[in-house]
Each structure stands twice: as structure tokens, then as C-alpha cells.
Amino acid sequence: MNIRWIALALTAVLVTLSLTAPAFGQTRQSPADRGFLAGKKYDLNGPAPRLANGHPDLGGVWDRPGVQDITKSFTAKDGMKQVGQAELQFTEAGLKAYKSYDPKNDYAGACLPYGWPRAIQGLHPLQIVQSDDFAAFLFEQNSWFTAVPIDGRPHPKDAKGLPTWFGNTVGRWEGDTLVLDTIATNGYTMLDYTHPHSTELHLIQRFTRTDFGHMNYEMIAEDPKYYKTPIKNTRTFVLRPNWETMEYSCEETNLDQIRNGTIKWTPPNIE
């Protein structure tokens, strides 16, 4: 009886592995001349590098847990982690916006700018390039980028008069943590693939490079118009020395569908 169970289980393992294993492409080492750290020596568990000004250098190509739902939590490969917020307290306006989301009218599918929450939670690489006064966040997904001043300056006085997809972001250091503060989003983006945010979103993102190969990330979304309390997610990113930020044109194959009406985007009603 026991031997039959073991045989059955082993057969199940073999069948499963044969179904899920690809014909080619076992996870492989990149060619030696590929990867943003190609040819360089590094220790993923070594200390976080610093710029000459003493601040940690967050630069590198980062892998992030793919988060489609900010209420969910999970662990992923190589120490990546997502801790979501299971309970969200919608306001009446927030619940109305949540229920009216139509995935067929999704802005990302129409190759429109992702905005911070969707861009930071995606699967494709994020490359950070940092100087004393600026940090450039280069998202491979759809080749979006945003360059953020990190010298502690405030938002420009006219920020709310110029709402955009990524909003207006400024950064400052709190010890070894880079804190980004975003306001003035246009309301067309979302917190993930189901949860909306309004034009009143105040997004705070905290980046702490804990060692050479790892980054702690915390997102706090304050949006009193749609949510009664702030929403918090924490994540762990890992460095990918053998990755490069590759070109990614959403329009390259979606343009046909946008032209023939298969992909349509109608701006949502912003109250």
C-alpha cells in the first residue's frame, strides 16, 4: 500500500515536470558580454555602494516581485517578497470607481504611460541611475522613464496645475533611505490592475538598499478621496547583474490593434 502511494506520487512528479519543462531555455547564464555588470566583480551580499557624497547608490538593474493586486502577499524567487494590505477601506467615491473599472479600457493595454504604481510593480527590469541631485528610474516596460530630483527640494508651486501620468515627484534622504513624494497625478492610472486612485493621490515610496544585491521598498498611498486610510505595501527587490534594460516598444505590435479599434482607450470621467 505504501509503495503504491510512493510510486503514484513519483509518477505525478515526473508527469508534472515533463508538462511544465520547456523544450528549450532552461534558466541559463547570460553571454559573458551581457548584463549591466558584465566583466565586473561584485558580491551580492556585500555592502551597498555609496556615492562620493556619502549617500547609498541605488544604481543597478532591479528585479521586483510582480504585483497585480496590492492586497495580496507572496514570496518569490531569490528573496523577493511582497507584503500587501489585505483590507482596504473605500470611500463611497472609491468603491464606485473600483466597481466601474473595465479591463478592456485599460490604459496600459493601450500603450499609455504606466504611472508609478504599475511601473514599480511590474516584471520587467527597473534600472536606477543616480547622481548627487537626480535619480533616473528607467522602466524597461514600455520604455518609460522618470528623472527625480533627490536633493530635498519641495514640489514646484504649480505642480497641481500640471497633472501628469507619473505625477510630480521629488526626493529626499532620511538617513540611508531615499524617500520619493509624488503628487499631481492625472487620475488615469491605477494602484494595480484592479484598484483605482484619484487625482488626490499622495504617493510615498521609500527605497533602502540593504546590501549590494537587495533593496527594501515601501509604498504608502494616501488618497482620502477614494480610501479612508492609507494603503501600504512593502517589497524586496533583488539586483540582477546579468540583466540589461532592453528596448521595449509597446506600439511595435499594438499599433495595428490601436488603429483597427481592437484596442481602444476612452479617458475615464475624472470628477
Add this chain to the structure above:
Amino acid sequence: MIRTGLTILFICTGLLLASPAFFAHHSASAEFDETKPLEFTGTVRLVEWVNPHGYVQVDVKDETGKIVTYRIEIMAPNGLYRAGWTKDSVKPGETVSFKGRRAKNPQSMNVSGRLTLNGKPLFTSTEGDRRGGQATENP
């Protein structure tokens, strides 16, 4: 022993359910029609290695003997590359099988579903697109 066997079975089920085939791409519902299933075996014509979706063009003989060319949507090539796939993972002239669905647009030859070569899945995300590639050791 029985507990071990059952544990292994549960793990296998989890592995199978975690397979990318079970997660629809977020834009798939806009283009493809679940009520129009399609299966075929054909010959690879060429691979379009472009984002956000690549395509594998496959020539298939229809019931009248005429050759029609389907365009099978595959995952984002950047992620496939990091998972170890290349544009040459399948070559023109090779025989592949497909099971999936047609596009809503009756004029479109685009299809979406599972592509296999000798019974093994081709151009799936496996480790790469979802979890990231392996960090290398120091060269």
C-alpha cells in the same frame, strides 16, 4: 509514507497551477475569443521577435489543402530572453502544434494559446518572466 506521497502530490498540483498557461495576459481578452477554439499542427514560417508580444507564424494546410498562415502570439520577448529563449529556439521549417483560440476579428489570423514542439511547451515564461533570471557568480 502516505503523508509524504500526498505532500508530493500537493506540490505537483501547486507547480502545475503556477504554470504561466493558467494566467491570461491582461490584454488577451480584448483581442481573442474564448468561444472560438482552434487546434492545428503546422510548419514554422518565421518568428517575429518584438514586444510587447512576439508572434510565431505557422503555415497550416486547411481542409481544402490550401496553406493558411496563422500568427501565434507569444510572450514578451525581453522576458523570454531572460528565461533563456531566443528567436532561434524554433526554426523555420520545424513542425509545431497549437491549441488555443482565434481572434474576435474574423479577418485576423492572430491566435493565442499554447504552442508546443515535440509535446514540450515553447516560449513560456517559466522562471524568467515571472521570477527573474539567475544572478551570475563573479566572472
